[in-house]
Amino acid sequence: MTDAESRAMRRALSLARRGPRGLNPQVGAVILSPSGDELAEGWHRGAGTPHAEIDALTRLTAERGPGAARGTTAVVTLEPCNHTGRTGPCTHALIDAGVARVVYAVDDPGVLSGGGGAHLREAGVDVASGLLRDEGTALLDSWLTVQRLGRPHVTVKWAQSLDGRAAASDGTSQWITGPDARADVHERRAAADAIVVGTGTLLADDPALTARRSDDTLHDHQPRPVVIGTRAVPQDAAVRRHPQPFLQDEGDDLADLLDRLRELGIQRVFVEGGPRLASSFVRAGLVDEVLVYLAPTLLGGDRLATGDLGVSTIGEQRRLAITDLQRLGDDLLVIARPASASTANPTAKD
Template identity: 70%
Template sequence: MTATDREHDAMRRALALAPRGPRGVNPQVGAVVLSPAGDVLAEGWHRGAGTAHAEVDALSHLAPGEAHGATAVVTLEPCNHRGRTGPCVDALLEAGIARVVYAVDDPNAVSSGGAERLRAAGVEVEAGILADEGAALLDSWLTVQRLGRPHVTVKWAQSLDGRAAAADGTSQWITGPAARADVHRRRSDADAVVAGIGTLLADDPALTARRPDGSLYAAQPLPVVVGRRSVPEDAAVRRHPRPLLRHDGTDLSELLGTLRDLGVQRVFVEGGPTLASAFLRDGLADEVLAYIAPTLIGGPRLAVGDVGVETIAAQRRLDVASVDRIGDDLLIVARPKTETTEEETR
């Protein structure tokens, strides 16, 4: 049996409910319970680690027995493991749910298997309803499950001839206000912003996400400074609304593991050529944002340094996802080539 029009409508509602929960270690999930006639009985969403999952949250609004024979519409496959809360599969079975419709399969080996167990218990299960929309909602979380670490965007601003600063080290500003506003908007979408200690000492960035008028976005990324030198007591980053995280930079994979454990899903690296080059060299950049200003600077201050390429055959080719004009500047968004992408281009 395929999903009904009312189940599709309920899935759209569940997808709208899911972002009400926080982005973190756990996925953002929404759920809607429909009566056998297709009427909405209850809604719910996951409100954060340690709280009821979306299905259980929705069921909590119903009286005992009210969900018997009903359909649960969920954005993610119901979990089948006990963590800080019990398995959602148990709650659905105990409530007498007769049918489950969900968008995205759970890729986590620990929590997956809910659909199989529901089917084994006699519950009708329909998977993949509005799967593209569900995957888009869970994009960052799914990336963490696939990579075992957060998604990493490496950003830099450069002149047309590839310089990030003048010979004396000054770099404010190469790009114009529109490009800088775009950077701040992207910072607000990230869970953490990472800068190198050299850039922090040279430029004293606040690492906050600010609107053009200087006011702070509601969502602020966790500020992270990499390097062994001390952060001055009067540094602007110490006035960030979130606590500063330090890392010595010797093992960037370890840093990403720490951030993952803190619930970080999106990392925005914009802390200077040394740090950008290190993430690129270690193969930890999932996306590159290059803001290019129509200006010439010359000199030794390149936007990117050693990325581990010693011969032209070892160059790291990227796929250009987009090229946009932002004010007087260009933004090129590029991502590492994958085997699938290379196959598609043959």
């Protein structure tokens, strides 16, 4: 792959971020001339709109006339789709336009939408995959999780003392961790599409469930609040003043809840409290990432950070693989994932 293609891929990744996060992936595309000059660019603007490749080809034709794409190279962040949804297959459009070479970063894992690279090769198009794959995967991380597992990516977070307590004996928990750890939590809230708490935590702490900066202003992106439990949310609860309307669910079927959140375009779910809710997600096998904010303090008592995890003997322990350790002021953040990730049949992008 050439330097021009690498530059074009970085540009395509930047373009992809302009598109909305939702049921469809963020994708960018750049069309290069045979000599490596950029001719046109495009990105996907949401479900039902032209995919990035089509957007770029349309712009190229509008500026340079029919046939302008013949012999060009298309640089795309995601493997061109190979199925008909609300729009036609991008592979067919690239072939019909006479594109000679396609370079993409990440393979599409969809059963229906994947396989575009192979189809292009069969049509005589030169195809190269994996250019800036790590950057492309990072961009599409949550969407790829949805495709592979058929549900949103779930992060479960809690703060605890060194002796594993989430609160003092009287139930107070603000604050176990320091300001650096709390600021990190708000950054992660802002990266999520939904934030989930139980009614116990909501009634005890009255959290706003917003993502805030250090000056207490709101981040541009706010996760949708989801409250799990049957108890009524008070009319004066802070969550009712959230920029996004809250959703309440009884929580008797977490897998079904995740399915419904996925249908709403939610890809990243941030489970924040409390111990009973966190344990329910772990017990159901619906956790992809665990964030433990560990404070150098001792609380004692019985207010454990987790409850029943369905572990009755040591052979049933929930093994995790630590992926990162971060020092946040006086606190420590431990990031871990299940040692053996579950998978499900992937679905297709639309």
